Amino acid sequence: MDMDTPRVWPAEGWTRVPYWIYTDPALYKRELDTFFYGKAWNYVALDCEVPNPGDYKRAWIGERQVVVVRAKDRSIHVWENRCAHRGARVVWQNKGRVDSFTCPYHQWNFALDGKLQGVPLKRGVAGKGGMPSDFSNANHGLCSLRVHVEGGSVWATFASDGPTFEDYCGPEMLSLIRRVFPGRPLKLLGYSRQLIPSNWKMYVENLKDPYHATLLHSFLITFGLWRADTQSESVPVAGGKHGIMVSRNVGKKASAETAEIQRNKSQLELEDADTVTPIREFDDGKVIGLTIFPSVVMHQQANTLGMRHIIPKGPGAFELSWTYYGYADEPAELTRLRLRHANLYGPAGYVAMEDGEVLSEAQLGAAEYGHRSAVVEMGGKDVEPQDHMVTEVLIRAFYKYYREAMGL
Known part of the structure; x- marks a missing residue:
């Protein structure tokens, strides 16, 4: 489309929808940041898709890929599918079951909840190389999202300071979500x-x-x-x-x-x-x-x-x-x-x-x-x-x- 088209909403207000909102690349990037990567709660899975500890499923929030995992204590975690080391995707299969996750690139190993468990050659070889002495595994886990499970539906948000799921939905919507997700398996x-x-x-x-x-x-x-x-x-x-x-x-x-x-x-x-x-x-x-x-x-x-x-x-x-x-x-x-x-x-x-x-x-x-x-x-x-x-x-x-x- 003509990129010189003014990005001004029509004077009629919400009874008009300008066609440039469907094609503008810069606006699209703003939408991802404002909505999907902002304070919204995004649907990612049903809990029956990861029924057992170690079960995982890849999902998407906007254009960011995340992984939904059932931990050993049966809690559900969602983290970015991006290694804390060099950014390679850790999980390459859409679904599966594992005891832990290992990045194929440099073999960094992560627990089901995304915490870093092991770094190969962390202390170097024959006294040479390795990570600095102040490197801490606790500071280099996978980037985790806030998670809410509502009656078997799994939701995640990137915002640590955003609204609760209940507040985001509002009482009328929440009551209807619970109608179809009443807590039955x-x-x-x-x-x-x-x-x-x-x-x-x-x-x-x-x-x-x-x-x-x-x-x-x-x-x-x-x-x-x-x-x-x-x-x-x-x-x-x-x-x-x-x-x-x-x-x-x-x-x-x-x-x-x-x-x-x-x-x-x-x-x-x-x-x-x-x-x-x-x-x-x-x-x-x-x-x-x-x-x-x-x-x-x-x-x-x-x-x-x-x-x-x-x-x-x-x-x-x-x-x-x-x-x-x-x-x-x-x-x-x-x-x-x-x-x-x-x-x-x-x-x-x-x-x-x-x-x-x-x-x-x-x-x-x-x-x-x-x-x-x-x-x-x-x-x-x-x-x-x-x-x-x-x-x-x-x-x-x-x-x-x-x-x-x-x-x-």
């Missing part, structure tokens, strides 16, 4: 990953935009899983930083207002009814999607439970890592439904495959038009909670927060 069901050639914020917006789902996703409309007439709520929280989408009575008969949409999709049929026939799992009967800024979307759709981890890969791309889970004590029939309903999502999902394609096109549309802006006025111009899904209120509230945080 979790069961890992699977993964999928995809690289989407669009700016990472476009996916944050996409999950704050229930209105598009009733138009873009034919599968949802046809089988009544999500429609414009579904009883819904769109609730910005924490000043717009996070977003809550709630729907009820999913699967009810289409109303007159959705007849035109339904008519255009009526030729679609599905022989496997299990894929679109959820059972009631939660007493409140709600289906909920939570956007916890900056790194994750927690979804409950039909009977799937999943974490969508957003991993930026430069201004024009991000990786979306999907993790599907259930509860270790749930009936086998429910696990079977979760696996069936997981076909709705992921890179080839009956629903989610359209998102990757349309976000790619949106990025291409923004690329050379930094002087233009998107219009986000569906549902009005305010940033207050609304009791329907035909709205862009969550996007407006998010950019209210974003502008303040970024000083724009």
